[in-house]
Amino acid sequence: MARYSPSVQNLITKLGKLPGIGGKSAQRLAFYILSMPSEDVEALTGAINEARRLTKRCGCCQNFTDSDPCPICADPRRDKSMVCVVESPRDITVFERMHEYNGLYHVLHGVYNPVDNMNLKDITLTELFERLTEHPEIKEVIVATNQTAEGNATALYISRLLSPSGIKVTRLASGLPMGSDIEFADDLTLASAFKGRKTVGS
Amino acid sequence: MARYSPSVQNLITKLGKLPGIGGKSAQRLAFYILSMPSEDVEALTGAINEARRLTKRCGCCQNFTDSDPCPICADPRRDKSMVCVVESPRDITVFERMHEYNGLYHVLHGVYNPVDNMNLKDITLTELFERLTEHPEIKEVIVATNQTAEGNATALYISRLLSPSGIKVTRLASGLPMGSDIEFADDLTLASAFKGRKTVGS
Numbered sequence: 148m149a150r151y152s153p154s155v156q157n158l159i160t161k162l163g164k165l166p167g168i169g170g171k172s173a174q175r176l177a178f179y180i181l182s183m184p185s186e187d188v189e190a191l192t193g194a195i196n197e198a199r200r201l202t203k204r205c206g207c208c209q210n211f212t213d214s215d216p217c218p219i220c221a222d223p224r225r226d227k228s229m230v231c232v233v234e235s236p237r238d239i240t241v242f243e244r245m246h247e248y249n250g251l252y253h254v255l256h257g258v259y260n261p262v263d264n265m266n267l268k269d270i271t272l273t274e275l276f277e278r279l280t281e282h283p284e285i286k287e288v289i290v291a292t293n294q295t296a297e298g299n300a301t302a303l304y305i306s307r308l309l310s311p312s313g314i315k316v317t318r319l320a321s322g323l324p325m326g327s328d329i330e331f332a333d334d335l336t337l338a339s340a341f342k343g344r345k346t347v348g349s
Numbered sequence: 350m351a352r353y354s355p356s357v358q359n360l361i362t363k364l365g366k367l368p369g370i371g372g373k374s375a376q377r378l379a380f381y382i383l384s385m386p387s388e389d390v391e392a393l394t395g396a397i398n399e400a401r402r403l404t405k406r407c408g409c410c411q412n413f414t415d416s417d418p419c420p421i422c423a424d425p426r427r428d429k430s431m432v433c434v435v436e437s438p439r440d441i442t443v444f445e446r447m448h449e450y451n452g453l454y455h456v457l458h459g460v461y462n463p464v465d466n467m468n469l470k471d472i473t474l475t476e477l478f479e480r481l482t483e484h485p486e487i488k489e490v491i492v493a494t495n496q497t498a499e500g501n502a503t504a505l506y507i508s509r510l511l512s513p514s515g516i517k518v519t520r521l522a523s524g525l526p527m528g529s530d531i532e533f534a535d536d537l538t539l540a541s542a543f544k545g546r547k548t549v550g551s
Contacts, residue, residue, distance in 0.1 A: 148363075148439070151442075152403070152404060152412075152414050152419075154399050154400040154402075154403040154404055154415055155400055155413055155415075156395075157396050157399070158396045158397060158399075158400040160396075161392055161393045161396040161397075162393075164389075164393075165378055165381060165382075165393075166377060166378065166381050167374055167377060167378070168378075172396070174439050174442075175368060175369060175375035175439065176368065176370075177400065178413070178437060178438055178439060178474065179367060179368050180367075180397060180400070180401070181400060181401065181413055182458065186395065186399075187366075188401055190363055191363045191364075191366075191367075191397070192394045192397055192398065194356075194359050194360040194362075194363040194364075194384055195360060195390065195393070195394055196356055196390075196394065197356050197359070197360075198356040198360040198379065198382070198383060199382070199383065199387070199390055200356075201354070201356040202354060202356055203385055204382075204433055210359055211353075211354065211380065211383055213354035213356055214354070215353060216369065217354075224505065226511055235380060236353075236380055237377065237380060238377050240353075240376075256384065267374060268530055286488075309482055317489055318471050328357070
């Protein structure tokens with residue numbers, strides 16, 4: 148009976164297609180948007196359009212940027228011999244927050260899914276290999292994809308393709324999170340921590 | 350260091366102002382929007398603008414609608430003697446899904462917060478009282494605000510204001526949810542269920 152009016156229903160449908168927005172969230176967002184002051188709605192749609200218009204991919208690292216090359220690639224203080232390969236632009240923020248890494252990045256915009264070979268074209272692996280050919284100063288590629296089956300497959304794929312080049316390919320260590328209790332560790336994490344055990348004091 | 354570019358940062362900020370969208374969700378949404386095909390982005394912003402343009406409040410029940418009066422108020426088969434007062438348009442969907450109620454609705458678009466008397470003007474109480482004056486066929490007002498301090502205060506407020514009018518003001522029963530275990534009931538719910546206990550078989 149009380150379906151929403153067509154325009155509201157359409158808004159709910161469109162919002163529900165966004166990642167992490169389920170049916171209930173989409174409804175809540177739609178009614179919130181309908182109740183917002185006009186200038187706030189214009190600011191929101193304006194921000195979407197402006198971000199879409201101004202943002203491009205950095206020709207070097209493929210991160211989203213207003214300027215090409217992006218501020219990180221253009222920064223002369225960064226160590227040009229290391230490239231950290233991440234799945235998403237958000238991962239760069241996490242690395243930068245750590246204040247331990249001063250090299251460059253490469254954003255894959257996804258991850259290699261071995262079940263579906265097709266998506267090799269969707270992620271920026273070609274751009275990565277071209278970049279490594281053009282920049283012989285790159286000595287190490289740190290594959291910082293997620294610790295998932297796809298992330299591991301991507302790391303393996305990159306390492307195999309680069310093995311003839313002599314470029315060192317590394318992967319982030321996996322193991323128990325700092326401050327965690329062994330009691331609550333899952334089997335895979337514990338097995339990984341066990342295999343990667345180190346001599347104390349080394 | 351690696352702050353996002355200004356337009357991306359602005360988009361993240363604007364998305365983060367929406368209800369239920371935290372910092373991380375806003376980042377994820379922003380990068381998703383940047384990766385969407387252009388036609389999908391246009392469909393999203395178009396849906397926002399169209400819903401805003403077409404949707405108004407029903408002059409009778411204050412629900413969002415494309416047509417005034419809304420389909421429920423205009424439906425001759427609905428029982429015009431009952432008005433169910435809800436906080437949000439979403440609550441109407443829940444009632445309609447129940448298929449037990451055939452009366453009309455009134456959307457408050459909020460709830461009376463006794464701590465802040467000011468917001469009495471923000472919710473549609475004036476419209477409710479005008480409607481009750483204009484429509485003497487309304488015999489019962491069911492206050493279906495949430496079971497919160499504010500929802501209860503609103504119910505009490507409405508019932509006090511309507512007491513001289515002779516209109517019956519009811520409130521949804523509170524108690525243990527169907528299928529629930531007493532073991533897991535919170536104290537307030539259990540106390541409410543205890544106070545509202547009924548003779549078996551009645």
